[in-house]
Amino acid sequence: MRHARVMGLAGLAVLAVGAVAFAQTTVVPVPDNAPVETAPLDVNLAKTTWGDAKAGQTKAAACAACHGADGNPSDPQYPRLAGQSERYVAQQLALFASGERNTGMAAVMIPFAQTLNAQDMRDVGAYFATQKSGAGLADDSVVASGTYEGMKFYEVGQQLYRNGDAKRGVPACLACHGPTGAGNPGPAYPHIGGQMQDYTVRRLTEYKAGTTTLKDPAHFNIMAQVAGPLTEQEIQALASYLQGLHARADDLAAAKAGNK
Numbered sequence: 001m002r003h004a005r006v007m008g009l010a011g012l013a014v015l016a017v018g019a020v021a022f023a024q025t026t027v028v029p030v031p032d033n034a035p036v037e038t039a040p041l042d043v044n045l046a047k048t049t050w051g052d053a054k055a056g057q058t059k060a061a062a063c064a065a066c067h068g069a070d071g072n073p074s075d076p077q078y079p080r081l082a083g084q085s086e087r088y089v090a091q092q093l094a095l096f097a098s099g100e101r102n103t104g105m106a107a108v109m110i111p112f113a114q115t116l117n118a119q120d121m122r123d124v125g126a127y128f129a130t131q132k133s134g135a136g137l138a139d140d141s142v143v144a145s146g147t148y149e150g151m152k153f154y155e156v157g158q159q160l161y162r163n164g165d166a167k168r169g170v171p172a173c174l175a176c177h178g179p180t181g182a183g184n185p186g187p188a189y190p191h192i193g194g195q196m197q198d199y200t201v202r203r204l205t206e207y208k209a210g211t212t213t214l215k216d217p218a219h220f221n222i223m224a225q226v227a228g229p230l231t232e233q234e235i236q237a238l239a240s241y242l243q244g245l246h247a248r249a250d251d252l253a254a255a256k257a258g259n260k
Helices: 002-025 053-059 061-067 086-098 106-113 118-129 153-163 197-209 218-227 232-244 248-258
Strands: none
Touching: 053 061, 053 118, 061 106, 086 106, 086 118, 153 232, 197 218, 197 232
């Protein structure tokens, strides 16, 4: 009797294995219009802690190819990240990861950003915040004709940066970004002093166009209002001025180093 019971159980087991094998080898057609299931990326910076710069250095290794190991790129099409605030870097990475920021070099940035979680983004931001921002040269050639005839090219940008243009409703850039372009980490206004001219031109042109896919366009709308009235010449001049903008303390430090 026991032997029969064992054989019976064994038979059931064989049938079960056979059923599984049949199920695994049977093709079940999927309807052409089957809905695609998607899940939003969880990039909630509010659930993070302050970034760890040491950990961020390791996580930022992939960034070096375009932005330089310390956030100072050699290729002018890529933005300078050195000296940028932790919060701003983390915010922008989150926007790339979610696909909300999708212009310019976004096709390159999105895959990298999507490999990071929210804490990684803060760590990467903390690392770049500890790096010293460099600066380039501003164009001091003289404008030959037009509204700004006789002014040096960078002076056109300097005038807009320091004073704005009240007649056109353009505020002074330093109101948000500071006299040396260091930005404001509180509301996450970026560090723009020393920024690469080509990159700044592209961003200002995007703001001037006035279209965005950001879910929270508050900061974008501010910049769209600022850039909207600017001419192409003014955008180029402002970008040139910003490329050469840096703290005077950097000049003094360089002079002392040169006298040693």
